[in-house]
Amino acid sequence: MGVRPLYRERKRMLAQTTYGRWLPPQLSEHGGKIDQLIDVLHVFMAVLFIAWGIFFVYCLFRFRAKQGHAARYEPVKGLISKYAEIGVGVFEAFLLLGLSMPVWADYKNKPPAESERLPVRVVAEQFQWNFHYAGKDGKFGSTDNSQITASNPIGLRSDDPAGADDIVSVNEFHLPTGTPIYLRLTSKDVIHSFAIPTMRVKQDVIPGMEIPIWFTAKEGSESEKLREQMVQHFPIEGANWYKLRHMIASEDHKSSGGEVLLAKGADLGDSFVKGKELIESLQKAGVAELVMQPRHPLEVICAQLCGNSHFKMKATMVTHDAAGFNAWIEEKSKGVEFEDF
Ligand SMILES: [Cu+2]
Incomplete structure (x- = not known):
């Protein structure tokens, strides 16, 4: 209806x-x-x-x-x-x-048809999101809790051929736009809540249960395109590394002499001190404003207070067009390697 x-x-x-x-x-x-x-x-x-x-x-x-x-x-x-x-x-x-x-x-009431949807298993844990893709063969490898290690967070069985090309992505959720995404959510420990604010998706994740949820990202909402739409201008006067640390430059920032001080795609450095120095040198060189865009415009968050590091239980979400997503699968499907810790 x-x-x-x-x-x-x-x-x-x-x-x-x-x-x-x-x-x-x-x-x-x-x-x-x-x-x-x-x-x-x-x-x-x-x-x-x-x-x-x-x-x-x-x-x-x-x-x-x-x-x-x-x-x-x-x-x-x-x-x-x-x-x-x-x-x-x-x-x-x-x-x-x-x-x-x-x-x-x-x-x-209307889950997308099996033939149309992309299934992804999501295994939550304190404090990360593990995304399990079936890989090129379309078959999920079986998992076994006793095989869980630091490098194999979902316990994918190494003796199951269906799992040989599976992809396990930690805190990075890749998906194509325009295709229904069918998630099967479960948790290894406590109750979490899988939330993607920009997709209006939120679902509790409960240990011992597998809960399906589905959504389709609109075509045109590819991360690449969104980044360009989210360009913001910040006056260099009062610019603060801490506020801008998740952003990258949208264009080359040049001194009056034409020297590139902050290249397109670069960030302000990985520490407050480095960022402050860079901002000061830009200001001295006559740059009036920073033109920045988010490095990752989309994210998955945990919406359930699940422990002392709940605040950092976030995954970046990368939306691709169909070709870009297939290329990602192709690249990642080359085989999962396990190391034992
Ligand atoms: Cu959580």
């Missing part, structure tokens, strides 16, 4: 194409409907809040304690308040039955 959009996605109120003060960019095929629901709810709540707030303040003044006034305790029989209550009730029922449930059912 589809939901007719209340207004076109292009005219959406709160979402945006870069990170900022509203919702993060929305890059999945199903996410537009979720955002629409969030928008409608927020507008509805704002209207209720303002209207009831005004009424409340009005009542405080209108019915304040005064000489010669006594309170009456019988309920008021006002038609306006009755209809307002009924109206709010009807609208809330509409939100639930007319918008939320169809959006959720549409998303949750």
